[in-house]
Amino acid sequence: MAQSSNPSFFTEEELNKLKTDCKTDGLEAGTFLIQKNSYSLDSTEFNIAVTGESGAGKSTFINTVRGFQSDDKGAAKTGTTLTTMEPIGYKHPNLPYVYLWELPGIGTKHFPADKYLKKMEFKRYDFFIIISQSRFTENDAKLAKEIKRLGKNFYFIRSKIDGDLQTFEMEDRKVNTAEELDKIRNYYVDSFKEEGIASPTVFLISNFKVNELDFPALNKSLPDILENSEKAVYIFCLPNTRLEIVEKKRKFLKEQIHVLATRSGLMGSARPQTVLTNPISHDITALMGVIVDFCKCLGLDDASLQRLANIAGKPVEDLKAVVKTPLVGEKNAEVIIRMHTLRINSTAEAVLDFIPIIGTIFGAGSSFFVTYRLLSDALDELTEDAQRVVKAAFGTD
Template identity: 70%
Template sequence: MAQSSTPSFFSQEELNKLKSDCKTGGLEAVTPVIQKKLKDLDNTEFNIVVTGESGAGKSTFINALRGLQSDYEGAAETGNTLTTMEPTGYKHPNLPNIFLWELPGIRTKQFPADKYMKKMQLKRYDFFIIISRSRFTENDVELTKEIKRMGKNFYLIRSKIDSDLNTFEMEGRKHNTDEELEKIRNYCVCSLKEEGIPSLTVFLISNFKVNEFDFPALNKSLPDILKNSGKGVVILSLPNTTLGIIEKKIKELKEQIWMFAAHSGAVGAVPIPGLSFYFNVQALVTAIIHFHQCLGLDDVSLQKLANWAGKSVNDLKAVVKTPLVGEINEQFVITILMGSISVGIVTAEVVLDTIPNVGSIFGAGSSISVSHKLLTDALNELTENAQRVVQAAFGTD
């Protein structure tokens, strides 16, 4: 499918300069710029802070976002007592440049509301998630207003929805789940509106049921309001709980392919016997491994998804029908190159030309064209497998 927009990692000015430099100095002239962009993909940090009053379920929420149960190594400490005494950062298990920060609960003896804002140094964070276990309090409102004053984006979350609904069942009271959820949502929105915070979406979630209530909607919408510099990183860090999330990841990964392809035809490129082009095979290895990890097809991600869905990990692995999730090494990629070269360079040229500016920068009939086709085919194959895994885990989207 043709790309409809210019790749988002480069400005139009940068793309024009790439084209000019490539014409005058060849591929070697643009290699440093491409290398830097690929390095930026690995090093972009994005700091998401989770805050709210003590006991709201912040630690459990962070574990849920990271796909960890409370007894797993590296999980945030949970409990019925105050467990977080200072800002604590947790790396995303797959993407180490995503950090989830848990702040101590506001309005405790140790952290009174009037000193909380300054002591927590809120300006250092990129995005905020404010969690409440019942109604949003005066402290939550003040925190929200401060975040708005800083020009930062945030979400409001009402946690422990499953506990609210369980109360009805324990008391033997008849209730309509959808109606009760709507009552809770309206109450939260109206309470915030009375405090001068209108038109906000409130997510109703259970930290133990990540594919129910508003948790899937939260995962889907989180990337849409993040600043551009960190957007792609956050999209790729999301767990594959819905087909919609996979679609967002695919769009992001497609925009990365041409950089990996250009890198494979530039730095350290060597001839491969039987082929007429030069390739940096390790760059292709790195790209394929990156794709299958981002799409949640590695063993660790599959196990976490199985835990969430209450399924056997073997059931999920059974629907994975591709060698691209096994051991990926240079010989494996060379074998693919030798096998796919007969498809023809003309096809590869068309693929590059569908990306605005990029095809005209590098031209056609090159190792970049072949690398681009190989990586596109690999991503398509991995995508089909990732979609089958989600359907096996949750049935439907």
């Protein structure tokens, strides 16, 4: 089915410029734009600062969103005593440009509130998460006001909510859990409003229950306020705890395919004789690398599956057992070539219908069409496996 909308990785203006430049100055003229857009997704550095008072659960939160357990190599140190004396950046395991920064606790003797904000250099971070384990404090207000003064955004997280609910049970208090959670959430919202911060976003979570309370809503909401490239970066940070996370990853990878296929088309056009015999012969190694990256982004590599198994409390073998595509595991050129041979004849017509603007730049049968179709098919297979893994891990959507 033909679609009129353009992929958001290219603006309509950029697509039109690409078309014009290729017609007037040759195909090489569009290379810079394609490489620039591809690089911007691959190398966007995004720094998330996790702050709040000491003991609020900052380290555990960072470990949870990265899919780590406290005793894993590279995990943030957790404990009941002060463990962080300076900002520590933790790389996402699959995305080297994503950092979650654990900041020391505000309001301790080492970091009194009046000196904390200056020492922590808030301007260096892109987004903030304030974590609290208690009632709203003056320190919470100071953190939020400084973040807003810098023109940046934050989420407020009330951690250890499962402890509150357990207290109600121990006291034999008969409460409506949903109503009680709303009361707690509204308390923080109202407290921020009294400090002049309207409409704060508040989440009530347990760091050990990623599919309960507000943790799913947190994962879903954070990317919506970010710029497109930053949104993609953050989404790929998320462990696959729900099917909707897998779908968001698929959409962003689909957009990247347009960039990769267009670049392949330009390269192929510079080798017309090669394209006539085998449109992707010069791109086999690169395509293998792309598919490996897709596997990592969709959480299908061994390390990601192990982290998800840890979160779900399931044997990793149970998750690996539902992965069916030969694209996961040992990557080899034979798989890619076999896919290419079976599908090349039907590629041109399908892509012409799907992307009419790009279709006017490259002729039918070019490297663009083959690369686009091959990577699209690979992405579909990998997405199906990622969805099966989520169901195997959690038994729900």
